[in-house]
Amino acid sequence: MNLQTKAIHAGESPDLLTGASAPNLVMSTTFVTGADTTFSVEGLEENEGWIYTRWGNPTIHQLEEKLAALEEAETAVAFASGMGAIVALLFHLLRAGDHAVVSDVAYAALAELTNDMIPDLNIEISKVNTADLDAVQKALRPNTRLVYIETPCNPLLRLTDIAAVANIAHSAGAKLVVDSTFATSIATKPLLLGADFVIHSLTKYAGGHGDALGGAILGNKTDLVPLRKKTAIRLGGTISPFNAWLILRGLATLPLRMRAHQENAWTVAKYLENHPKVKRVIYPGLPSHPQYELAQRQMKNFSGILTFQVENGQEMARQLAEKLQIIHYAVSLGHHRSLIFYLNSSDLLKTSFKFSTQEQLDSWHQFAGEGIFRLSVGLEDAGDLIADLEQALNSQPQ
Numbered sequence: 084m085n086l087q088t089k090a091i092h093a094g095e096s097p098d099l100l101t102g103a104s105a106p107n108l109v110m111s112t113t114f115v116t117g118a119d120t121t122f123s124v125e126g127l128e129e130n131e132g133w134i135y136t137r138w139g140n141p142t143i144h145q146l147e148e149k150l151a152a153l154e155e156a157e158t159a160v161a162f163a164s165g166m167g168a169i170v171a172l173l174f175h176l177l178r179a180g181d182h183a184v185v186s187d188v189a190y191a192a193l194a195e196l197t198n199d200m201i202p203d204l205n206i207e208i209s210k211v212n213t214a215d216l217d218a219v220q221k222a223l224r225p226n227t228r229l230v231y232i233e234t235p236c237n238p239l240l241r242l243t244d245i246a247a248v249a250n251i252a253h254s255a256g257a258k259l260v261v262d263s264t265f266a267t268s269i270a271t272k273p274l275l276l277g278a279d280f281v282i283h284s285l286t287k288y289a290g291g292h293g294d295a296l297g298g299a300i301l302g303n304k305t306d307l308v309p310l311r312k313k314t315a316i317r318l319g320g321t322i323s324p325f326n327a328w329l330i331l332r333g334l335a336t337l338p339l340r341m342r343a344h345q346e347n348a349w350t351v352a353k354y355l356e357n358h359p360k361v362k363r364v365i366y367p368g369l370p371s372h373p374q375y376e377l378a379q380r381q382m383k384n385f386s387g388i389l390t391f392q393v394e395n396g397q398e399m400a401r402q403l404a405e406k407l408q409i410i411h412y413a414v415s416l417g418h419h420r421s422l423i424f425y426l427n428s429s430d431l432l433k434t435s436f437k438f439s440t441q442e443q444l445d446s447w448h449q450f451a452g453e454g455i456f457r458l459s460v461g462l463e464d465a466g467d468l469i470a471d472l473e474q475a476l477n478s479q480p481q
Contacts, residue, residue, distance in 0.1 A: 094148030156301035165284025167320030168298035249277025270384035287417030295329040344387030400425035406475035416459035
């Protein structure tokens with residue numbers, strides 16, 4: 084099946100009892116079993132049957148099957164949030180005495196987790212600009228078990244060459260993890276480029292409507308079957324079947340939505356590039372992006388997220404929060420409605436991102452300056468979004 088057909092049909096089939104065409108929502112936490120059923124997850128075989136929803140659930144299973152089909156993965160494990168997936172994977176792969184290389188700019192919660200909590204477990208973390216292949220190579224050690232990248236990374240929209248970093252990681256015997264939330268499975272399939280694991284925050288584009296938290300790890304069964312037993316089930320980060328059902332429904336329109344997100348984002352990005360109050364726009368689909376050639380080569384869709392810089396960003400943030408009428412001043416991204424939020428560089432460099440070299444700081448300022456607006460362009464009419472930005476940017480401060 085082609086991608087758009089997979090998005091609708093993968094993981095689903097008509098209900099055998101009722102003939103229902105749409106997937107059922109199974110909210111039960113407990114299932115009737117036979118007398119010989121094991122009471123421990125240790126004796127659980129993959130897809131053996133339903134026992135307890137923390138172990139597995141028919142609705143969650145359908146979501147995992149659809150995600151795997153879209154990503155061209157052998158299997159997937161769903162979680163209650165993207166961070167639930169990240170924590171489970173780190174706890175599964177890393178032990179005391181191990182070393183991991185992590186992107187120096189990544190989702191803030193992941194950045195903060197690897198600043199203190201993971202190192203407190205006697206696991207060494209090296210933060211590097213993973214767009215710099217030499218920096219990745221030099222960071223490897225004999226005990227490196229994991230290389231973790233985001234592409235495009237949050238919030239800079241800086242890219243990493245997945246295939247090149249996969250070769251570097253594997254040459255050292257390390258696994259490569261790619262957070263592909265911004266790109267989605269429509270733009271990039273990291274497993275086909277050599278990655279071992281793919282992470283998605285399903286809260287964003289996969290669900291697409293801003294009403295359900297979720298996360299997922301995708302990869303091969305050899306890696307993920309034991310991960311489900313040892314960390315997913317035991318840490319308890321199980322996604323609600325209702326949220327799984329909402330995200331399953333959202334995935335049916337993912338290819339269509341991503342085409343519309345890209346079209347709108349490109350149109351808005353071009354408008355902002357020509358606005359007199361905008362100093363710089365970063366969007367992978369624009370030739371002005373510093374890694375435009377890599378974006379063209381690695382991404383089949385440039386997604387719906389862009390950033391832009393203005394003078395006096397904090398003052399403009401107050402103005403936009405007050406004046407915008409269609410675009411919501413709010414965190415998160417990937418929803419059908421447009422969202423904007425200001426990210427102050429000095430604040431983030433104190434809390435989330437701890438750079439150890441001048442080169443890392445220079446790369447941050449190349450993409451973010453003193454601060455950036457992250458604009459998640461939704462599915463509204465592009466002309467209406469531009470009109471909303473125009474009146475808000477040009478309003479006189481109160």
